[in-house]
Amino acid sequence: MKVTRLNKGFRRYGPDYRFGDQVDFDEVRNTFGFCTISIGHWVTKTERFLSANLVYDALADLAQILNIPPKAIGLRGTLNFSFGTGGQLGVQAHYNSASRTLALAKNAGAGAIAHEWWHAFDHYICKHMFTSPSAHGFASSYWLSNIQAKSHPLNTILSEFYKACLLDSTTTKPSAYFNNAVKLDKEYKQLYFSKPEELTARAFEACIAYYADIRNEFLVSGVINSDLEKAGGFPCSLLRPQLSQHVFKYFNVLGDALHHQRG
Structure with missing residues (x-):
């Protein structure tokens, strides 16, 4: 290093x-x-x-x-x-x-690359996760709309990430993270922080910021100890480990499959 x-x-x-x-x-x-x-x-x-x-x-x-x-x-x-x-x-x-x-x-x-790349991934994977999505659909939004995902092991793992991010432990109510985002939207009089694609993008970049051995402020910054984090705009310390487990498991399984294809 x-x-x-x-x-x-x-x-x-x-x-x-x-x-x-x-x-x-x-x-x-x-x-x-x-x-x-x-x-x-x-x-x-x-x-x-x-x-x-x-x-x-x-x-x-x-x-x-x-x-x-x-x-x-x-x-x-x-x-x-x-x-x-x-x-x-x-x-x-x-x-x-x-x-x-x-x-x-x-x-x-x-500092915004990880966040924006997640948006690109969330958009790209939508057509692989759901049947006949709109051209501009994001998988996170489709998942929250209770649209049935295609059966695939990778889709199952990604669904667990979306579930942990957007719903509480009972899976019947919004997560505290979601509710905090709604409060931020009310404060700023907009609909942005609570969009599923924005919630999952901030969750993804928080996983990168907190748990990656590599640190790169050009890739991700403005997460740890930021004003937005203090206001509840990023997942809390109790939720982050669960989210990182799902997101890194997903990409490790995907990566192993892609590396095997190349080999």
Whole structure:
């Protein structure tokens, strides 16, 4: 493991994948199996080089943490990636389900990759988990709607993650985590924190932040001891171990299957 301080003070503790070499976004696309990568016109050459290294290490860390092949990050070549192009005012990163694009802002996207990648996964897996979902459907939302999942061992494990995240121990009422999110929505007069896809995305990034041996603030940050965590926006210390057990079991089983296919 190597401790490094990334651009603008972001810290990383993890394997040295590049051994000091510079990568470009073509290598990011090829290594992680993205369909396309788009770079904004206002991204300078220096920014391209720096950001390519940061994105490469963050995605490699995510693949390592989840025990999946790097190319699986691109969700079988269906996921697009953009850096410094388009964007939304005040948003550091977002996932666009219409274009299947994970978009990272040029100067403010650090720390949001794990969260947004979960959205991409939650969207991608919906058609594999449920019959005839909408084009923009998220599996977490479909699961909460009591739609019957397709029979598959992986779907069973993922269902346990959704159940622990969204329902209480009786499985008949919303979880405390869900209820806290509803309170946050009322406070901010919006519908955001309590959406199933947002609840599961924050749960996923909390598992990465708390339980991964690798630390990368470009991959995930703003979770531990954050104001949002103190307000109940992330799973509590009692729920986190249960969630991490399910989510890491899911990706370990998936990873073993994918590694076996490659072998």
